[in-house]
Amino acid sequence: MKPLPNEIVLRPRFQIASSENKETVLQKFENVSEPPFLVNRLDDHVFIKFNVKNNHFWSPQLHLEIDEVDETNCQINAIFGPNPTLWTFFMFIHFVIATLFIIIGIWAYTSAALNKPYHFQMGSMVVITVLWFVLYFLGRSGKKKGKPQMHQLHGFAMKVLTK
Incomplete structure (x- = not known):
């Protein structure tokens, strides 16, 4: 996996190859409950965002799409983005x-x-x-304000995936 760049990208993306099957990875996110993060799953998609207390106008969210490579491996495609309403x-x-x-x-x-x-x-x-x-x-200033939270979301996702 490439590290997150220091410059502000419109919608930063990263990919992770996992040696676990798709359902195991999805189950990891389904079972996690760790404030200040809210995790929602919809089919093969996981959305991670901040709870209301830690959410501000420019707060980002992380969208993970888990794709099956074969029966024992999967690929996680991740994209950071703003609140869809914003x-x-x-x-x-x-x-x-x-x-x-x-x-x-x-x-x-x-x-x-x-x-x-x-x-x-x-x-x-x-x-x-x-x-x-x-x-x-x-x-641009809003993206800059949301960048620390973007790193928190990335860290949380990596923590859940390495459990």
Whole structure:
């Protein structure tokens, strides 16, 4: 397994080859109860996140997918990600901003083609661009704030797997 990188990656991933069968690995996570972690299993997927007390807006979660290699071995594919609600919200905001930018750009082009003033539209496009950069840096700072918890999740998963 590669160690976690020091830089912030959008959705860091890692893989672990296990010499145990899939059901044994899944059972390890099913039977564990260790605060501050909440472990949920859905079929061959395990989701590890923080309890409400230790959860903040930028808290990450760890998604493990356990794939069977053969009857005695499995592979664990892991991916860190933000809370799905937060992820969906950020994607929605980016979609709205991009849509507004395109609409206002068309409006500005139309006004320019008709020899009408288009200063408002151009100013709005600049404001939207600045807003997009603000969102980008908010997201980066949020990921930085969640990085210590990401390491805690990784440590917990490794501890459970090595039991």
